[in-house]
Amino acid sequence: MELYLYTALFSPLVGSLIAGLFGASRKTSFTGLLTSGLLLTSFISSVILLTYVMAGHTVHVEMMTWIATGDLYIPFGFVVDQVSVTMMMVVTTVSTVVHIYSIGYMSHDKGFNRFFSYLSAFVFSMMVLVMSDNFLGLFIGWEGVGLCSWLLIGFWYHKESATWAANEAFIMNRIADLAMLIGIFMIYWNLGSLQYDVVFAHISILPMPVITWIGIFLFIGAMGKSAQFPLHTWLADAMEGPTPVSALIHAATMVTAGVYLVVRANPIYSEIPDVGNAIAALGAFVAMFAATMALVNRDMKRIIAYSTLSQLGYMFVAAGLGAYWVALFHLMAHAFFKALLFLGAGNVMHAMHDELDPFKMGGLKTSMKWTWILMTLASVALAGIYPLAGFFSKDLILEVAFVEQHYILYSVLLITAGMTAFYSFRLVALIFHGDKRHLEHGIHPHEAYTFMLYAMAPLAILAVISGMVFKTPYYLMVTELLPAVQYHIHNHTTFWIMTIGTQLFVILAIAYAYKKYAKAVKVDKKVESGFFYQLLYNQYYIPKIYDEVFSKPYLQLSKLAWKEIDLKIVDAIVDGIANTIYRTGEKTHTMQNGNLSSMLRWMVIGLVVLLVLAVAFTAGYNAVNLQAM
Amino acid sequence: MELTLNHYLILSTILFCIGLIGVMRRKNLLMLFFATEILLNAVNVGMAAISHYRGDYTGQMFAFFIIAIAASEVAVGLGLLVVWYKRTGKIDLDQMTSMRG
Numbered sequence: 001m002e003l004y005l006y007t008a009l010f011s012p013l014v015g016s017l018i019a020g021l022f023g024a025s026r027k028t029s030f031t032g033l034l035t036s037g038l039l040l041t042s043f044i045s046s047v048i049l050l051t052y053v054m055a056g057h058t059v060h061v062e063m064m065t066w067i068a069t070g071d072l073y074i075p076f077g078f079v080v081d082q083v084s085v086t087m088m089m090v091v092t093t094v095s096t097v098v099h100i101y102s103i104g105y106m107s108h109d110k111g112f113n114r115f116f117s118y119l120s121a122f123v124f125s126m127m128v129l130v131m132s133d134n135f136l137g138l139f140i141g142w143e144g145v146g147l148c149s150w151l152l153i154g155f156w157y158h159k160e161s162a163t164w165a166a167n168e169a170f171i172m173n174r175i176a177d178l179a180m181l182i183g184i185f186m187i188y189w190n191l192g193s194l195q196y197d198v199v200f201a202h203i204s205i206l207p208m209p210v211i212t213w214i215g216i217f218l219f220i221g222a223m224g225k226s227a228q229f230p231l232h233t234w235l236a237d238a239m240e241g242p243t244p245v246s247a248l249i250h251a252a253t254m255v256t257a258g259v260y261l262v263v264r265a266n267p268i269y270s271e272i273p274d275v276g277n278a279i280a281a282l283g284a285f286v287a288m289f290a291a292t293m294a295l296v297n298r299d300m301k302r303i304i305a306y307s308t309l310s311q312l313g314y315m316f317v318a319a320g321l322g323a324y325w326v327a328l329f330h331l332m333a334h335a336f337f338k339a340l341l342f343l344g345a346g347n348v349m350h351a352m353h354d355e356l357d358p359f360k361m362g363g364l365k366t367s368m369k370w371t372w373i374l375m376t377l378a379s380v381a382l383a384g385i386y387p388l389a390g391f392f393s394k395d396l397i398l399e400v401a402f403v404e405q406h407y408i409l410y411s412v413l414l415i416t417a418g419m420t421a422f423y424s425f426r427l428v429a430l431i432f433h434g435d436k437r438h439l440e441h442g443i444h445p446h447e448a449y450t451f452m453l454y455a456m457a458p459l460a461i462l463a464v465i466s467g468m469v470f471k472t473p474y475y476l477m478v479t480e481l482l483p484a485v486q487y488h489i490h491n492h493t494t495f496w497i498m499t500i501g502t503q504l505f506v507i508l509a510i511a512y513a514y515k516k517y518a519k520a521v522k523v524d525k526k527v528e529s530g531f532f533y534q535l536l537y538n539q540y541y542i543p544k545i546y547d548e549v550f551s552k553p554y555l556q557l558s559k560l561a562w563k564e565i566d567l568k569i570v571d572a573i574v575d576g577i578a579n580t581i582y583r584t585g586e587k588t589h590t591m592q593n594g595n596l597s598s599m600l601r602w603m604v605i606g607l608v609v610l611l612v613l614a615v616a617f618t619a620g621y622n623a624v625n626l627q628a629m
Numbered sequence: 630m631e632l633t634l635n636h637y638l639i640l641s642t643i644l645f646c647i648g649l650i651g652v653m654r655r656k657n658l659l660m661l662f663f664a665t666e667i668l669l670n671a672v673n674v675g676m677a678a679i680s681h682y683r684g685d686y687t688g689q690m691f692a693f694f695i696i697a698i699a700a701s702e703v704a705v706g707l708g709l710l711v712v713w714y715k716r717t718g719k720i721d722l723d724q725m726t727s728m729r730g
Contacts, residue, residue, distance in 0.1 A: 593726070594725075594726035594727065595722065595723060595725075595726055596661075596722045596725055597653070597654075597655070597656060597661075597722045597723070600652050600653060601653050604649060604652070604653055
């Protein structure tokens with residue numbers, strides 16, 4: 001089984017390195033095929049490992065010693081257990097699909113080889129993150145995905161906005177990572193080890209405040225990666241990257257790493273239910289907060305990004321309330337349908353020549369029938385209609401909130417579910433139904449390559465069946481490791497009222513979205529100029545506030561440091577030294593006039609000086625030594 | 630009056646100063662060689678005198694080495710001088726400025 005583990009882990013790295021060799025050269029199709037093939041290998045290995053884990057075993061290997069100094073011992077160890085195998089399946093499935101899809105999507109891009117190198121490097125980092133058996137290995141993967149995210153958001157580096165967004169994402173993540181690093185240091189300081197099994201076995205002996213702080217610091221790290229408020233602004237801006245990147249990194253895998261961390265560290269969070277409640281409250285807040293922003297946005301990819309943010313909020317509610325397996329289940333289901341949604345959006349973008357405003361599209365269902373079907377399917381799954389994936393995973397989170405008697409969280413999540421349905425179908429209605437507004441802009445859309453649609457098909461199937469088919473086997477498998485808590489509403493009447501009520505509410509929201517946007521788009525000036533619309537449209541003015549409160553003062557400070565400190569002190573000293581030496585040389589080079597007799601004179605002068613120095617030094621040395629004696 | 634070590638050393642110093650002044654003042658290359666020889670022999674006198682004074686023959690050995698090296702130096706130097714004179718017709722130091730920095 002070790003062989004499969006290493007195959008699953010290192011195939012993407014091999015692909016990335018080989019593609020990287022051709023990174024600077026022109027497009028060569030084989031890099032795309034090779035990396036996709038290796039990803040498929042990785043996927044197959046993961047499936048084999050999954051069957052092995054389903055049979056009740058786990059694999060734990062120590063590849064080599066990494067750090068061994070004094071009492072500190074950290075190996076490169078990898079573990080495949082019920083949680084990591086779930087993540088491996090999600091990562092390899094989505095990334096294989098995205099790799100194959102990207103062969104078509106990036107086919108006209110100059111950086112084709114570079115793109116595949118980055119994308120495979122990302123998958124490798126993500127695998128390290130989920131498979132590591134200690135916190136430091138997780139941190140390495142964590143930073144690796146951060147780096148690849150930066151590379152891929154800024155993939156079109158000639159665009160100012162792309163580089164800006166890449167830097168924003170990178171810097172925000174570093175802020176959170178600092179907290180995470182502190183959390184890891186605290187674990188080592190108090191327990192003397194970073195191995196998961198050791199840490200989780202001994203965490204309960206620590207005093208309460210220490211566990212609380214560890215939990216808080218680790219969660220701040222998770223907040224950065226999963227873009228939770230107040231570190232959420234980078235995710236929407238990260239949509240500057242190519243769409244497959246958005247699908248893989250900023251919807252399905254990397255942003256869920258925060259949820260994975262909380263799920264993985266569940267023995268820590270089980271000790272501190274208060275922090276758990278705070279996480280759940282923040283998650284519910286973000287779920288609604290992001291959904292409201294998605295309601296009015298006019299950028300197709302940003303709408304989906306906000307939807308991701310909102311769904312991450314759902315996952316944190318479940319994880320915070322102790323329903324770790326539910327959080328992981330929603331993570332999995334969400335990865336499938338959200339990646340599908342993004343890839344569909346990629347098809348639309350291609351057809352629309354990179355136009356992102358859905359108000360300039362419309363009526364695409366005739367020309368892009370398959371994309372329409374796939375995106376509708378993904379939206380239905382996202383909205384949580386029976387029997388698609390979202391119904392099983394998202395409604396389960398609602399039930400968790402209800403069973404745990406957090407009725408406020410429950411209502412917030414319920415309203416958010418309605419909003420989710422509304423904005424998803426607002427997007428679908430605007431893009432695929434109604435008048436063909438794009439004709440005014442002289443665009444004639446065409447369907448994507450057939451193989452791209454075939455590549456999306458597995459995701460579509462998973463979006464449909466993953467809830468219904470996987471729920472029971474998944475539950476049985478993963479609760480070997482995670483707390484096995486069943487969330488059932490025991491009163492049958494309440495259960496049916498809630499389920500049917502939620503379904504009706506969601507369907508009404510969808511119907512409203514269709515009614516409002518599917519026929520002709522009427523722009524309601526009064527609403528749009530209203531306070532709330534403007535507030536939501538400007539993302540609660542948070543980017544502006546950050547700009548005013550952090551960026552601009554920092555710019556001022558930097559300018560001050562540059563003009564006053566750097567130029568006037570540091571540079572002045574360095575330049576002064578250089579100038580002194582230069583001027584000395586300028587003055588003294590007349591000595592070398594080539595005349596032998598003047599050179600000899602200089603030599604004599606030098607001799608005399610050395611002689612005087614030698615005599616003076618000897619005299620001084622003797623004086624000191626005599627005194628000492 | 631008996632000759633002591635000091636007398637030899639004073640002689641050596643006087644010779645050295647004469648040589649040094651010669652090295653600094655002379656513009657004729659041939660004279661420069663003479664001045665160099667005076668410098669070297671001033672040192673030789675000092676070496677031999679101290680060697681005798683201490684009863685240690687190392688200094689005298691050194692004096693022989695210096696004589697041998699000085700002879701070969703003069704041989705090479707005079708050879709170069711002759712070539713230089715043949716090419717330019719002058720042996721004036723102030724005109725040898727091809728090594729200007």
